[in-house]
Amino acid sequence: MQLEINGLSKTYSNGVRALQHVSLTIKQGMFGLLGPNGAGKSSLMRTISTLQEADSGSIRLTGLPSGDELNVLTQKDAVRRVLGYLPQEFGVYPRVTAEAMLDHIASLKGIANGSERKELVQGLLQKVNLYDVRKKNLGTYSGGMKQRFGIAQALIGSPRLIIVDEPTAGLDPAERNRFHNLLAEIGENTIVILSTHIVEDVTNLCSDMAIICLGEVVATGNPNELVKDLNGKIWQKSVEKAEIETYRQSHRIISTQLKGGKTRLHAYSDVPLTDFDSVAPDLEDVYFAKISEGTVVGARSEE
Template identity: 65%
Template sequence: MELIINNLSKTYSNGVKALNGVSLEISKGMFGLLGPNGAGKSSLMRTIATLQEADQGTVTLGEIDVLKQKDTVRKMLGYLPQEFGVYPKVSAEVLLNHLAVLKGISHKNERKEIVQALLHKTNLYEHRKKNLGGYSGGMKQRFGIAQALLANPSLIIVDEPTAGLDPAERNRFYNLLSELGEQAVVILSTHIVDDVKELCTDMAIINSGQVLYKGNPKEAITQLEGKVYRKTIAKDELQGYKQEYRVIAERFLLGKPIIHILSDIHPQNGFESIPTDLEDVYFSHIFGNLSTLAN
């Protein structure tokens, strides 16, 4: 089953154009949607999840018209939004059981088996009697995935799922998402490049409501290989370098800026060639005017 998004646009009442002609084809597996905050990722996810209307465009999941057959889509959808609230004085087991009823799993014994299986799958079974208000951030995220997996969804959307998680929780989350991608279309919306690098075989970069890149992360890295250079500079030199070079990233080390630039040829002037990673690809499209470089 394939999710096909064609020319999707959305402008809010305040005039903000959140989506501007977005077109994507997403197959079964893990698909990464990268972009900075405010890029339009959450707007796209909410539209696909039938939580808001689009101004124009189409979205299909197999033979299903997502924008028109909303009830059908919701039966096949697992959704973990960026802001996921829980009832703090209810246990994980009780709330998951209640959500299973709302998903249409009406047979008591079947529902019990599904709830227990999901609690085991998300490593929450030992904490199933504990009120959700006492859960850590990572545990709440895993509960969010558990509820998203009720009714065995064909389409799973997770929006900024690892923000705020410690490294151990993040790794557990990676493993769980990887398993899900074997059986469903899983869209991982994030601004954390490593999430996509670790998990996804296909990805898109979005900014200002437009798709800037669509392809395989490894192939994207290969396309930039040999074109990324690094140099440590003085603080007062930064603006001058930005005027002279395509600066795609800057960070500080021991109080001095380190810049990464894009160039088809070695720029000399103290720059050193460095191995390309997905973060360079991301910043190249967001800040480095990569389309100009490619031409």
């Protein structure tokens, strides 16, 4: 089973080019979509989830257990029957219990048999570790509990494609860890697209990924392989804050971080840099290197 995206483009009425010829092949398992805010991640997620139209391109979901192949852009009702979606922001009815809300959503999804719905709802609440608080109103839930409820509603109907948009933003470390474990379990038998700007989430969860910047895909592949490609190309130096701009003029600085009262620079170079130390790259270096490259290319294309 895989999702095939080819040449997808979308420009909004205000002239913003949200997606520019995006092509991706997303296989079963956890797929990470990294990018800064405004990069086009949410536009891509909304298009895949049938919530907005594309200007051009195609999306096909193939290899379904039924043997069917779905055109995501035209067969929207059929896609929605196999889709689970957790948007970046979703509202809950604060005075409704989790149990009652899931039962209502299951009914809307076509599960008419009451006993079947009850069994499904209880199973989902146990899966996301909310069974003991199923009788509590959603308005009393913490941020992490609401996110787990969001996953529960996305799992109704045993979807084959699940989209989660910025699911761990604002969660504390313990909640993030629980959420990671839940997503990893779900991804064993489903296509799960994790859209985020948090590099660590992709590092921990995904075997395949893409980086998107200014509506364009600037990198794809296995996270470990992408990191390996940067071996010997990342250089580090600690400088005073006032020196940062000077180094930016003469080096390709991909990131800066304040540490111990000084600013730690990470620079990209194929050859050794004088007074810089070589450092083992990580996925964050891949992210910043590709984003800085994409930003420069994007700026040139606007000229």
